[in-house]
Amino acid sequence: MIEFDNVTKQYDDGTVAIEDISFEVEEGTTTVLVGPSGCGKTTTMKLVNRLIEPTEGTVYFEGTDIEQKDEIELRRDVGYVIQEIGLFDHMTVRENVATVPKLKGWDDDRIRERVRELLELMDLPVEEYGDQHPTELSGGQRQRVGVARALAADPDVMLMDEPFGALDPITRAELQDEFLDIQAELDVTILFVTHSVEEALKMGDRIAIFDVGELVQYDTPQNVLENPKNDFVRDFIGQDRELKKLQVTPVRKVMYETNGERLPDVDPVAPSDTAQIALSRLLETDAGRLPVARDGEVVGVVEEADLRGTSDPTRGSI
């Protein structure tokens, strides 16, 4: 969908932001660009909507060199969310969300319908919030409007630059979860920038880890955790690599099917819960093993040993 082909960006003052970067973002996935500040991740993202032009190399969008596209048209086809949100405080929530459809010249009915739909999706019903100004909203609500605005013209690609970075931890977790749900509903390719490994592991189908100016590893979260390419990646992930692995592994991947054995009488976990939650429950209960239940029906068992090792493919998953 988006392909970076030997891209280098050198700024006018001589700093090389990224050097010879090549990777491909697959359609319908969320790719997270992660790394310390100044590593070039934001620069890389801004190449896609041509807020920054590459010094060398080419960026392809659906096979076309983006230099061939009109930059204004391109930006209207690509959703854009930034950490500072950048809502237009002088416009209402409704007008903010309608920005790009209006620029694209949609007719009024279609815009109205789209705004209603999106605000509904963001849990900000249009009757209540449509005529408010952004200044009247909380930080979390503001960023929901920001996301709605970026999604308004039904873009195929969304660029998100640390979208939840300025929120408090609880709101951030909430929005992350909601966004994962929304993303499952929409068929949209996302390029997501963050400096937080935890967020990258949680949000990404693929993770691109940047060191200063270079792309070090581009892989799935599991592979990044299991096979960090070098010391930089290992350090960047941190010493709690095993814990993080638990965080990105769902229970369903480590449980085995029950064969009617007697299970300890403790609260079950769900197959979609993380292995981290299962471990925590195990530590709490001292039971040694936990039932896994979906909609109140026991579907499997998970043991401490399962959490410790990598998943055993012979046990299979449900």
Add this chain to the structure above:
Amino acid sequence: MVSAPPELALVPLLEIALAPLGIFEELPGAYDFITSNWSQFLHHLWTHIKLVLVSELLAILVAVPLGIAATRFPRAKPTIKGFGNTAQTIPTLAIIFLMLPVTGIGFVTAVAGLFVYALLPILTNTIAGIEDVEDGVVEAARGMGMTDTEVLRKIELPKAIPVIFAGIRTSSVIGVGTAYLAFFVGGGGLGTWVLQGIKLYNMEMAIAGAVPGALLAITLDSGFALLERYLGGDAQQSDDLVSA
């Protein structure tokens, strides 16, 4: 008053653009006028400066303590501020004319009029300067055991000084302008030449009085700006330096 008045027609653009250039034709004549009336010029200039200096010193002596008082006694603040704002809407011209019956003709009346108008900028800036000190700083000072007087003397006043200074700067530059009106109450100064020059349509005379006063105001403003920067203010120009 409802129908559009004919006077609203624009002054022709060309005239507007070229107007200030007319001054330059008159400058040589004005220069000759000054040199041939040198001692008189020095006298007017010195009187002008004295008017500003004396009224400004008096205004500082009154306005700074009054401003401090306003921040110490919150109940008096609206009164003091309201008085200041009302005074602002009264033109200097009226203040000076109205001082006449009270203090009679001469230098004193002029100084009194200038003094009244010089108060406000210093007063408002003193209040703003002290109030703008962050609450956290004041609280920290209290927490260290400073008394109210110590907080004022060691924290609030030092922090407010650049702001107060900006008020003094505004006030003095306005003063240079207002001092032109001193002529009307027999206070002398550069206004003598300007206003008589206008009256007699003697352009050399009028400009001989106007240019030095303008230069005086600009110099004073720039001088204060430098001093302010030295004191740590941001040395921005005020919106209302012109005497009104």
Add this chain to the structure above:
Amino acid sequence: MPANAVALVGELAAIGGPAAIGGPAVLGELAAVGEPAFVVLGMITEVFRYFAENQTQLLEYTRQHAILVLRALVVAVPLGVTLGTLITYNDKLATVVLWLAGIMMTIPSVALFALLLPSLGTGSPPVVMALILYTQLPVIRNTYVGLTGVDEAAVEAGEGLGMTKFQRLRKIQIPMALPVVMSGVRNAVVLLVGIAAIGEIVGSGGLGVPIFEGYRSSNTVEIVGATVALALLTLTIDYAFGVVEQVFRLRNGEEIQPNLGTRAVRGLAGAAPSRVSGRDDDADATTTTTSAKP
């Protein structure tokens, strides 16, 4: 002219004099004794009488005065806004233009009228010209501050969403800057009304006429009456421009406590002011209000 002043002093040696002529006899007598409270009371009565007797004339002077200011604004505001917008594209130019406008501001009004006399003659032209020049600093600076002070994230978001440079200026920067520009114009107007009164020294007309007339004829009541009229004009214009500024702010979704005039205007326009919640209405960090500025 000093001769006039001498005459005036003589006339006013007994301050109660004018009051005794027009006011209620008792008040007048008490004022003549010099009891300050009665002097003030007598003066108020006198001023009211002056208003009643010179209604038509005073209205005419007020109209002339307002027109002087309006003529200046019609040229000065578009000019200042244009300059203020242009200098946002060049920092060096901004420094120079703001510095020049600042210099202009420090030139005393009496001196500036005199300097414009040779080329523009007497009457209203030199005064209108001076007023135009004095309007430049507040308008240019507030336009500049307003445009550059717009939330950078909003501008960046606008760019990222595919707005052209012109669309960003028109849809984001200008609407957000308008209240700030308006408050600059408002500051300027208050200043202009006062300066225009001095304009009478070159024969501009307006409320300076009765003030000087009062001075020449040693008529304190006339000076006070004209001054009151001038103050009322200032307050009215200030209020009117304040309403315009507030309407812009409310439209931008700022939380302010609208004054009566603003509520009336919005009521007529059919807008719902219900969601506006209170805060200090004059608080505006980006503009420099009357000299209370660090």
